[in-house]
Amino acid sequence: MASVSAPEFWTDLYARGGDGWELGQPAPPLVDFVERTPPPLGRVAVPGCGRGHDVRFLARHGYDPVGFDFSPAALHAARALARPEGVRAAFVERDIFSLGRDFANAFDGLWEYTCFCAIDPARRAEYVRVMATILRPGGWLLACFYPLRRRSAGPPFPVTPSEVRRRFAPAFRIERTLAPRSAPRRQSQEWMVLLRRTC
Numbered sequence: 216m217a218s219v220s221a222p223e224f225w226t227d228l229y230a231r232g233g234d235g236w237e238l239g240q241p242a243p244p245l246v247d248f249v250e251r252t253p254p255p256l257g258r259v260a261v262p263g264c265g266r267g268h269d270v271r272f273l274a275r276h277g278y279d280p281v282g283f284d285f286s287p288a289a290l291h292a293a294r295a296l297a298r299p300e301g302v303r304a305a306f307v308e309r310d311i312f313s314l315g316r317d318f319a320n321a322f323d324g325l326w327e328y329t330c331f332c333a334i335d336p337a338r339r340a341e342y343v344r345v346m347a348t349i350l351r352p353g354g355w356l357l358a359c360f361y362p363l364r365r366r367s368a369g370p371p372f373p374v375t376p377s378e379v380r381r382r383f384a385p386a387f388r389i390e391r392t393l394a395p396r397s398a399p400r401r402q403s404q405e406w407m408v409l410l411r412r413t414c
């Protein structure tokens with residue numbers, strides 16, 4: 216079996232209906248946050264965007280989003296869903312760990328949901344470095360971390376608030392934390408954070 220760091224691992228899950236993460240709609244934590252306290256408009260990166268429900272939601276709300284995913288199956292579905300809506304949403308097939316090369320300081324904001332828990336935990340420091348590189352200084356990173364539980368096998372690989380605080384400093388400063396409205400099967404397993412890229 217391919218490793219979680221290879222697109223084939225994820226494409227295989229999409230192909231055989233192993234996509235248990237699929238909500239079929241924008242993530243409730245994102246919906247609530249944007250509708251109540253919208254971050255400033257601008258160019259927004261969505262790493263590991265899957266079928267792109269959050270990307271289309273951001274586009275409908277005036278953002279200029281780019282969804283990144285390295286699974287062709289995910290992006291094929293994302294583009295097919297976006298086309299009839301006519302929304303301004305871009306989807307780029309890329310390994311997120313290669314984004315620093317071409318997208319340094321390219322984004323005003325970033326939405327993280329179920330990508331951090333999908334990558335090999337040994338690459339989390341690298342993930343933070345790449346996100347800090349593609350976000351402009353002063354840019355915002357809104358994240359909903361999942362799953363807050365002890366299980367170590369994954370994906371999804373578990374995460375704790377203390378690990379997030381430790382890993383994202385000093386490149387990011389935490390501005391706000393909240394308990395989000397989660398999808399029913401993720402109740403009490405999510406922690407939402409608004410971070411600011413330090414200058």
Ligand SMILES: C[S@@+](CC[C@H](N)C(=O)[O-])C[C@H]1O[C@@H](n2cnc3c(N)ncnc32)[C@H](O)[C@@H]1O
Pocket residue numbers: 219220222225226236237238262263264265266283284285286289309310311312328329330333334
């Ligand atoms: C658990 S799924 C979540 C998808 C989407 N965020 C959602 O909530 O429906 C993780 C997604 O991240 C993608 N992914 C995992 N590692 C990646 C990497 N290194 N580069 C790009 N995409 C990656 C997978 O292909 C998959 O579509």
